[in-house]
Amino acid sequence: xxxxxxSGYKGEALKALINAGCQVGDVIRVTRYEKTYTDKPSSRNYxxxxxxxxxxxxxxxxxxxxxxxxxxxxxxxxxxxxxxxVGIRVTPEVKIEKIGKGTKPAFASPPLPEQKPELPKVxxxxxxxxxxxxxxxxxxxxxxxxSASDLYGVVPELSDIARVKTxxxxxxxxxxxxxxxxxxxxxxxxxxxxxxxxxxxxxxGTDTMAYTAAALSFAxxxxxxxxxxxxxQRSSDRPSSDAATNLIAAVQAATRGPFxxxxxxxxxxxxDIAIAVSRGTKVRKCHTSRRDTFKPVNGRPIALVxxxxxxxxxxxxxxxxxxxxxVLKPEFSEAVAIVKFHPGLNPAVIDWHVKRGCKGxxxxxxxxxxxxxxxxxxxxxxxxxxVVVALxxxxxxxxxxxxxxxxxxxxxxLGVVPLEDMFPxxxxxxxxxxxxxxxxxxxxxxxxxxxxxxxxxxxxxAEEIGVEGESADGN
Amino acid sequence: xxxxxxSGYKGEALKALINAGCQVGDVIRVTRYEKTYTDKPSSRNYxxxxxxxxxxxxxxxxxxxxxxxxxxxxxxxxxxxxxxxVGIRVTPEVKIEKIGKGTKPAFASPPLPEQKPELPKVxxxxxxxxxxxxxxxxxxxxxxxxSASDLYGVVPELSDIARVKTxxxxxxxxxxxxxxxxxxxxxxxxxxxxxxxxxxxxxxGTDTMAYTAAALSFAxxxxxxxxxxxxxQRSSDRPSSDAATNLIAAVQAATRGPFxxxxxxxxxxxxDIAIAVSRGTKVRKCHTSRRDTFKPVNGRPIALVxxxxxxxxxxxxxxxxxxxxxVLKPEFSEAVAIVKFHPGLNPAVIDWHVKRGCKGxxxxxxxxxxxxxxxxxxxxxxxxxxVVVALxxxxxxxxxxxxxxxxxxxxxxLGVVPLEDMFPxxxxxxxxxxxxxxxxxxxxxxxxxxxxxxxxxxxxxAEEIGVEGESADGN
Numbered sequence: 004x005x006x007x008x009x010s011g012y013k014g015e016a017l018k019a020l021i022n023a024g025c026q027v028g029d030v031i032r033v034t035r036y037e038k039t040y041t042d043k044p045s046s047r048n049y050x051x052x053x054x055x056x057x058x059x060x061x062x063x064x065x066x067x068x069x070x071x072x073x074x075x076x077x078x079x080x081x082x083x084x085x086x087x088x089v090g091i092r093v094t095p096e097v098k099i100e101k102i103g104k105g106t107k108p109a110f111a112s113p114p115l116p117e118q119k120p121e122l123p124k125v126x127x128x129x130x131x132x133x134x135x136x137x138x139x140x141x142x143x144x145x146x147x148x149x150s151a152s153d154l155y156g157v158v159p160e161l162s163d164i165a166r167v168k169t170x171x172x173x174x175x176x177x178x179x180x181x182x183x184x185x186x187x188x189x190x191x192x193x194x195x196x197x198x199x200x201x202x203x204x205x206x207x208g209t210d211t212m213a214y215t216a217a218a219l220s221f222a223x224x225x226x227x228x229x230x231x232x233x234x235x236q237r238s239s240d241r242p243s244s245d246a247a248t249n250l251i252a253a254v255q256a257a258t259r260g261p262f263x264x265x266x267x268x269x270x271x272x273x274x275d276i277a278i279a280v281s282r283g284t285k286v287r288k289c290h291t292s293r294r295d296t297f298k299p300v301n302g303r304p305i306a307l308v309x310x311x312x313x314x315x316x317x318x319x320x321x322x323x324x325x326x327x328x329x330v331l332k333p334e335f336s337e338a339v340a341i342v343k344f345h346p347g348l349n350p351a352v353i354d355w356h357v358k359r360g361c362k363g364x365x366x367x368x369x370x371x372x373x374x375x376x377x378x379x380x381x382x383x384x385x386x387x388x389x390v391v392v393a394l395x396x397x398x399x400x401x402x403x404x405x406x407x408x409x410x411x412x413x414x415x416x417l418g419v420v421p422l423e424d425m426f427p428x429x430x431x432x433x434x435x436x437x438x439x440x441x442x443x444x445x446x447x448x449x450x451x452x453x454x455x456x457x458x459x460x461x462x463x464x465a466e467e468i469g470v471e472g473e474s475a476d477g478n
Numbered sequence: 479x480x481x482x483x484x485s486g487y488k489g490e491a492l493k494a495l496i497n498a499g500c501q502v503g504d505v506i507r508v509t510r511y512e513k514t515y516t517d518k519p520s521s522r523n524y525x526x527x528x529x530x531x532x533x534x535x536x537x538x539x540x541x542x543x544x545x546x547x548x549x550x551x552x553x554x555x556x557x558x559x560x561x562x563x564v565g566i567r568v569t570p571e572v573k574i575e576k577i578g579k580g581t582k583p584a585f586a587s588p589p590l591p592e593q594k595p596e597l598p599k600v601x602x603x604x605x606x607x608x609x610x611x612x613x614x615x616x617x618x619x620x621x622x623x624x625s626a627s628d629l630y631g632v633v634p635e636l637s638d639i640a641r642v643k644t645x646x647x648x649x650x651x652x653x654x655x656x657x658x659x660x661x662x663x664x665x666x667x668x669x670x671x672x673x674x675x676x677x678x679x680x681x682x683g684t685d686t687m688a689y690t691a692a693a694l695s696f697a698x699x700x701x702x703x704x705x706x707x708x709x710x711q712r713s714s715d716r717p718s719s720d721a722a723t724n725l726i727a728a729v730q731a732a733t734r735g736p737f738x739x740x741x742x743x744x745x746x747x748x749x750d751i752a753i754a755v756s757r758g759t760k761v762r763k764c765h766t767s768r769r770d771t772f773k774p775v776n777g778r779p780i781a782l783v784x785x786x787x788x789x790x791x792x793x794x795x796x797x798x799x800x801x802x803x804x805v806l807k808p809e810f811s812e813a814v815a816i817v818k819f820h821p822g823l824n825p826a827v828i829d830w831h832v833k834r835g836c837k838g839x840x841x842x843x844x845x846x847x848x849x850x851x852x853x854x855x856x857x858x859x860x861x862x863x864x865v866v867v868a869l870x871x872x873x874x875x876x877x878x879x880x881x882x883x884x885x886x887x888x889x890x891x892l893g894v895v896p897l898e899d900m901f902p903x904x905x906x907x908x909x910x911x912x913x914x915x916x917x918x919x920x921x922x923x924x925x926x927x928x929x930x931x932x933x934x935x936x937x938x939x940a941e942e943i944g945v946e947g948e949s950a951d952g953n
């Protein structure tokens with residue numbers, strides 16, 4: 004393997020590949036003497052003593068693929084026949100063999116289909132992640148490009164739904180996105196809307212997609228058309244991929260949805276039957292790997308996309324209206340922290356954040372909105388120094404009610420802002436956004452309590468979805 | 479109101495009550511001119527402008543009840559007819575009137591029923607919280623006592639199930655419990671087991687009950703009999719109370735359950751039909767107020783208690799065996815922190831924890847087990863300095879898989895320990911427990927990966943409950 008063709012490999016990994024005469028694209032076999040502990044049913048032992056697993060030989064066969072972004076120098080990555088990628092650490096126990104000549108990755112794009120002038124216009128923005136980087140992923144090479152012709156090559160149905168334009172905004176794993184990326188993305192979305200698109204689709208890594216959805220919900224107010232985030236849990240080279248189904252539904256929702264809100268389109272269940280479009284402030288990634296990982300929290304999805312129909316599940320939306328004037332408020336504060344309460348939490352972490360110049364702290368409290376009394380002094384001091392301290396519940400579901408127990412009442416008396424039925428992630432993003440709008444704590448508190456983008460559900464809605472009573476306790 | 483009878487009131491609140499001639503136990507009316515912003519459906523406005531609510535007069539009628547523990551000097555607490563307690567801030571706009579003479583709270587206990595010698599023995603330990611402090615709560619006064627006669631007065635069914643002994647261990651809101659309380663509680667449970675009880679029930683506040691359940695699961699190994707935690711979301715003076723149903727089921731599970739594990743007994747659904755007994759390491763409070771707030775995560779409950787029957791839902795349990803010798807390991811480290819990853823997380827918080835002498839950090843990562851690359855340096859430095867850094871997913875459900883993406887592989891290469899399908903709260907408690915057993919990072923990592931109390935589900939179980947595949951991606 005020459006340096007030029009090493010495609011991201013360096014150090015030990017590169018050396019081992021050169022020694023084995025392997026190049027990216029080659030079919031290789033990697034044999035490893037397995038020593039890693041694995042958690043198998045037979046290893047369960049309540050007495051606390053680990054049951055040793057027998058050592059075994061493990062072999063992987065597949066295509067050697069390039070490493071990307073922040074790759075280390077110790078692993079090689081093989082795409083198995085199943086479509087999975089496996090990272091294998093290069094050690095003296097690992098043997099690498101070339102067993103077949105590689106075919107160069109080919110990205111042959113079909114000619115662009117005719118754009119039908121009667122169809123609505125959509126802009127598909129890509130930011131990175133499984134859906135964007137692998138939607139045209141065939142032979143093992145990662146390609147984080149998203150051109151219109153790439154898309155039509157993989158998802159030809161799109162040309163019957165809309166006139167598609169595409170733009171690569173970032174090619175970043177979503178865990179590396181920050182407030183600055185939200186700002187830039189909000190501005191680009193606004194430009195496309197001002198230029199008259201009928202809908203916006205944003206392809207996004209799923210890890211922080213819900214955070215970005217909340218951020219855009221606050222930054223893009225008074226929307227004339229829908230803005231739909233979409234991701235994939237399985238890349239399109241795998242039989243169980245949700246990439247195409249999700250993308251088609253997102254384009255349908257963006258171009259034909261009667262609502263003009265920020266939404267997030269992903270599988271409703273494990274089956275391909277329906278894609279749920281959830282409100283950007285009311286949705287959370289709740290499973291590491293399932294296709295129906297995004298769950299609405301304290302509310303129902305806005306709509307389902309099913310059999311090419313858009314089925315509205317609520318009347319509670321802003322109607323699409325091309326004449327409405329978008330208001331762009333893309334600033335987010337970076338001086339905001341989350342403090343998750345747990346037994347034994349050291350309250351000094353609150354003091355430290357304040358000392359570092361933190362302007363807002365989101366407490367992830369327990370139950371109806373509690374933290375240990377050992378934290379009261381630190382919280383009181385923070386508030387006295389002008390820090391906005393707000394609280395959402397780590398329960399995730401339900402509504403905080405800080406009037407039921409002394410602990411809650413004491414926190415209210417200190418000046419903590421209860422965030423109703425917002426779950427911690429949306430609450431954190433809102434606090435960042437609020438402190439991007441104002442540095443006045445009093446104004447910030449007022450804005451925090453104002454329903455900007457459906458982040459507070461009305462109590463009637465909470466009851467509809469089975470949340471009981473309004474002053475329920477449970478300390 | 480005399481000082482002696484003020485029952486927790488002080489400052490402004492006490493002054494207002496004295497002026498109004500009101501005593502604890504009196505029926506009072508409190509009228510307040512309402513200025514607080516309330517989130518009603520009509521106030522929703524997507525443009526970001528708050529819609530002002532009209533000011534209104536609000537009146538509360540009920541019994542003036544005493545304040546407890548950490549009460550401030552600004553609120554009075556009234557028990558409404560509905561059974562709810564309302565805290566009302568005393569301001570110049572608030573008018574207090576006495577409208578009826580109070581009856582003194584009476585706690586008449588019936589004579590203790592005959593203990594039937596053929597019944598199994600159970601010890602009910604109380605730690606505080608709704609279930610313990612109010613189970614004999616009738617007229618408004620808080621009573622955090624739990625004597626056998628109190629219990630029989632409220633839940634006479636207990637005398638047909640078991641020979642009940644009771645002990646008050648703490649009377650503490652569960653958010654104020656720490657590692658020291660877990661240790662003390664574990665020792666007391668062990669003593670009762672060594673004395674030959676047939677089962678242990680622990681009445682606990684629900685806020686941190688799942689943390690305590692996990693802690694006891696690690697601290698009490700090789701159990702001969704069940705240890706069941708139980709709480710209530712609604713106090714027993716309210717029509718919708720779950721206190722008695724949960725307690726009866728907990729006593730049934732503790733005395734007749736064929737399993738000898740730490741379990742947590744609470745409503746399976748909103749109805750009273752079934753109480754689910756979940757594994758102590760696999761259960762989480764997932765709703766602020768619903769009675770079915772505790773949900774099994776990545777597993778099913780061990781058993782249901784339904785129509786006085788115990789229905790086992792799994793074969794995967796340690797069988798009850800009075801001859802088995804309990805192993806007590808009650809030490810928990812206090813030098814453990816949780817760092818919840820989010821976009822914009824300041825990695826300096828990791829450095830700060832290390833500098834403060836932290837020995838273990840639980841990363842609450844995104845998706846399959848990721849944090850931003852901006853945190854890599856801080857994590858690497860922590861690990862180099864001997865800190866054990868482990869990772870669980872903030873998705874809560876599913877299993878981390880750090881071999882799928884570069885980010886995960888890089889974190890593994892740094893030495894981060896992936897915690898399979900443990901959710902963050904149990905993972906945190908396990909890290910505290912592990913570092914209570916050893917200060918050697920290598921041993922700690924080994925122990926972290928060992929299945930001690932069913933905290934890792936076998937993959938087959940994960941599939942059974944619908945978790946797909948073993949190497950699913952979704953970045």
